[in-house]
Amino acid sequence: MVRTVGIVGLGLIGGSLARRMVDAGCQVLAWNHTPRPYAAAQADGIECLPSLQALAEAKPELLVLCNPLRAMPDMLAALAPVMDPASTLTDVGSVKGLVREQVRQAGLESVYVGAHPMTGNERSGFAASDPELFDDALWAVTVDQNTDFQRFLQVSQTITETLHNRLIVLDDHTHDRAAALISHMPHAVATALINQLCASPERNVALALSAGSWRDMTRVALTDPQRTRAMIDENPINVEALLRRMADRLVSYADAIREGREEAMQDFFTQGQPFRQVKAQAGRPPVPAPAHARTPEEPAQQEPAEADSSQQAKATMPLSLSPSTWQETLINSAKQGQRIVSMPSADQAIVLQGPTL
Amino acid sequence: MVRTVGIVGLGLIGGSLARRMVDAGCQVLAWNHTPRPYAAAQADGIECLPSLQALAEAKPELLVLCNPLRAMPDMLAALAPVMDPASTLTDVGSVKGLVREQVRQAGLESVYVGAHPMTGNERSGFAASDPELFDDALWAVTVDQNTDFQRFLQVSQTITETLHNRLIVLDDHTHDRAAALISHMPHAVATALINQLCASPERNVALALSAGSWRDMTRVALTDPQRTRAMIDENPINVEALLRRMADRLVSYADAIREGREEAMQDFFTQGQPFRQVKAQAGRPPVPAPAHARTPEEPAQQEPAEADSSQQAKATMPLSLSPSTWQETLINSAKQGQRIVSMPSADQAIVLQGPTL
Incomplete structure (x- = not known):
């Protein structure tokens, strides 16, 4: 579990993520291009730093780029000379191929894992931020053949174990x-x-x-x-x-x-018709999420009366991971409609079967 | 004000309309292609008749075709020989040019006024009917140069004065x-x-x-x-x-x-952009509907604090009608974004300006 997280950009997504990380017990450091949200952010337990350089030099285990995509090249250029190799770099951008290319150009590819949380709304800015924006969020984590397995685990376990969210693993182009x-x-x-x-x-x-x-x-x-x-x-x-x-x-x-x-x-x-059928089935009582995918405060969902307990048991299943084939295993899992709900160790992911077309 | 109304087809729309007419104090007669909904309908105060012929022969002032469009030619052919010329024929079909052509072929054009209430949902059948489906409904009333003015007034005053709904007047093709x-x-x-x-x-x-x-x-x-x-x-x-x-x-x-x-x-x-602006303005507090467009039980909407009373007065305005130019006057009014909220007499419509693009 990561203990220190650095957030670049305290907008709607960055602010919500920072506040959720604080709630989860992490030390959260942040920098924003203007100090306008700093008073509110500090009141919420976020430590605001005066420069991007200061944030990088604080060596957070995970550094999350939550700035707008158009600012990405500038942020990466500023980080490249000061970033500690012990920090893992990730982002929340809504396109992944472009960001990886910019990361590569900045020479930061070896520490990078791509990410995109499927959340947001029509509002913007820290004032609109809300840790609940990440309730039940699904993340796409994007990898390629050069992605470091340990850094991938660090990002993925933060999503599942710290944020209690789910994820799927994709290559950039599929995403x-x-x-x-x-x-x-x-x-x-x-x-x-x-x-x-x-x-x-x-x-x-x-x-x-x-x-x-x-x-x-x-x-x-x-x-x-x-x-x-x-x-x-x-x-x-x-x-x-x-x-x-x-x-x-x-x-x-x-x-x-x-x-x-x-x-x-x-x-x-x-x-x-396959989409209509999936939606019609989605109207049925949901299968409860496994206990480790819930926050401690959240009570277990009441089991639907008509649920078959053998079906419940089938709902999640373990997937073995190896350092040499993990990308292929996890990308195939996503293509089959599975979501990762937990990463209990480096050699196992727990997946839940989602609907398929 | 009409006192007797005949409804052909007690589905979602016909059933909801019949029940709302009963609530408004009308005598409501109905026929349905199967007597399945009759027990429920009679319990709601609707007099169910054994045949379409019996319904026509009861000479309701207004006969409303609420059957599916595919059944329209059969309904019109059955009505043509038995319909009393004192009854006015209207319908609730979602296309108007086709229905008028079928009405013409059945020789019923002289007693016909087209209508289409903008309401409904994904359900069907009398069991799904609900008089509240017509709360705040807007109707399109369709006319051509041959439409009888008195019959138009009869249909329109039923919509505004009996149902407390609004309407716009259109030619079939524009609709x-x-x-x-x-x-x-x-x-x-x-x-x-x-x-x-x-x-x-x-x-x-x-x-x-x-x-x-x-x-x-x-x-x-x-x-x-x-x-x-x-x-x-x-x-x-x-x-x-x-x-x-x-x-x-x-x-x-x-x-x-x-x-x-x-x-x-x-x-x-x-x-x-004009549509975005209209939608942004629609988020502001609404102008209260005029008193005569409300049911007696419904209290006046609380005046929004920031409302300017001179703007309120401008919200509705009278439109003079003449038996020779009423079609043109009302079709132009609709094209300018006005809705008719009341028809207090044969020579006047009260219109409310709606948003325009």
Whole structure:
């Protein structure tokens, strides 16, 4: 378990993470590009340092970059000459290939493990931070063939044992393609929908008639559009390809409508059936999380009356790790829909089977 | 004010409407294609009749077709020979051009006024009905040059004075284009998103990483896909055109990303700004509804502290109607974003300005 953590950037994510680390009993050191949040942060038990150099020189076991992605090259350049090799470097950026490349250019690859917690909201700044933002959070931890196993364990055990979160292990490209599919591209689609409304001669009538389906489909287009644009700018190749594939799907369906092709129209509405089934099953009572994935204060979830105890036992299973094949083992586990809920030792991960399509 | 209303079809919408009409003091007669809901409906004060013919022959002032659209031709053919010319015919169908054409083919055009209440949920059947489904509902009332003014007033005053709902007046084509833009096409886009997920090699990783944006964008794709398909099948020309325009928008943006065209990328994120502004303003305290738009039991909304009383007075305004130009006057009013909240007499509508883009 890490005892000292350094946080670079006390915004929504950095602030929430720092406060959760304090709650977990860690010594948390932080630096922010302006000292504005320092009074509030210190009141929350975070030790604020006057410079990034001072933070690096304090040699925290783990140094977490929570700055905006656009500041990453500057942060890495400033850290490179002063960072102690005993510290492990990680980050919370929403694209991973780009960050690893910048880390490599700064000469810090040997101490780096990538990470991306799937949490956040539309707010920003330390004032909006909340340790509960990390309740039940899933992290993507990204590795390549050069990632140091011990540093990987350090980051992963911090996520599972200190933060009581879950994680999946991915290579950068799988992460960035999946994030484009599930988040970046849909943000662009929502934006295109509101653009189409604003350009329509029926826009005011349509606005008057709009109800739940429109509200749900366009909610994410209301986020600060510059924040959405920055997110896409950082993952452009994947987003571009997915937008073209979405456009092809819409045109194919439009063609089927025009030509009255019954089978093609029916096919359009059945292709997504596996996702509908997963969602329908998610409505059932959840399998309780294993005891070690809960905070001490949190009572065990009541067992659903209809749960079969043999199914419960099957819910988690151990996965053996070896220093030579751990990347492949864990990346395969993620692709099969498993989440790591605990890392009790260097040679074992405890995984929980999630839904699959 | 109408005193007797006939309801054809006691499903979710017909049942909810019938129960709300009973609550408003109307005599409500109904027929359903099966007598299954009759016991429950009669317990709620609805008089259930053994045949559609018996319902027509009871000569309700207003006869409301709440059957599924696919049953419309059969219902109209059965009504045509028995309907009393003193009864006004209306419906609640989600496409209006198709229904008017079917009404015309049945020879019932002279007694018809189109209507579409913007309400509903994912459930169905009388057991799911609820008079509160019509709380604050907005109706589209559709007319053409042949629509009888007195029958229009009868339908509209039922909506405003009996149901305490609001309405806008539209021609069929504007209604059907706006409904395609705000509902039918977005349902197809949500469906294409889940199809894309299911077809992706990263589908299980993407599913694990999915969070709020994906949930919001795909919620409407979880609705029974055959219901979504039926909705689109009834409005195919508008949906097809809008899908092609959406595809063009996605490809244009993909091109801008590939070619690094700064201005085009920026433009993609600013076109929808009027919609974002409308939504940001909607977060402010609402202007109270005028007294006559409230049920007697409902207390006046507390005036927001920061409300300017002169702004309150400006919130509603009268619109003069004449028997020769009422269609044009009211359709223009809808296009300007106004909603009719009351129809105190044949020569006046009270309108409330809604948001505009």
